Amino acid sequence: MCKGLSSLPSSCLERAKGMRVKLSHLAEIHHKQKVQDGKMLQDLETLLSNKIGLQAFRGFLRSEFSEENLEFWLACEDYRVSSSDLQKIKASSIYSQFIHPDAPLEVNLDAETREALLSVTDSPCADTFDEAQQRIYSLMAKDSFPRFLRSHHCMDAIKAF
The missing domain is CATH 1.10.167.10 (Regulator of G-protein Signalling 4, domain 2)
Structure with a gap:
């Protein structure tokens, strides 16, 4: 039987809470950046307008020689x-x-x-x-960006928020 969350060390619970806060912050920023002048922006456009996202995408493209x-x-x-x-x-x-x-x-x-x-x-x-x-x-948008979303570069950018 599962003993529930109480059996986990408190440090794991604190880390999970921290990651949840970061992910909700990222989702909030993402949502705010997507809405501009009443229309939805492309996800790649949102990424390119964000300094951390741009750096992560650049690192990914460098790793792919593109x-x-x-x-x-x-x-x-x-x-x-x-x-x-x-x-x-x-x-x-x-x-x-x-x-x-x-x-x-x-x-x-x-x-x-x-x-x-x-x-x-x-x-x-x-x-x-x-x-x-x-x-x-x-x-x-069609080629590199979908692969970027599955890469460790993207995960590292999410952690940086």
Whole structure:
């Protein structure tokens, strides 16, 4: 017969209570971050907007040798909020770092998207990388993110809250 919780050492009970508090706090934060402007956000978007989650996801992608996807997405976010005089420099850097066929951190884009980017790198605007960024985001959401949720990187991030 089960003797119930009273047979467990008090240190185990205290740890369980602590984990319950952390998990409920994480669920509360997650819920608050999901609701924005009356619409639900994608879970990956929520993760990317959280410093601890972003670091955990970066560590996971590094372990899978696909960190370039996140780095490209972040570079595009930085590019989007840059002043127009910096955009040409940053566009060139993004192209040479992530888009060019021999780029050190080449991301997996279809030829059509790659060619479209090449044609506008001389005269970039705020939305130059939007389509490519969305393709990489979709790739991470459908491929990397589900594996991340099952990884120890995710569990470590939950414990950090």
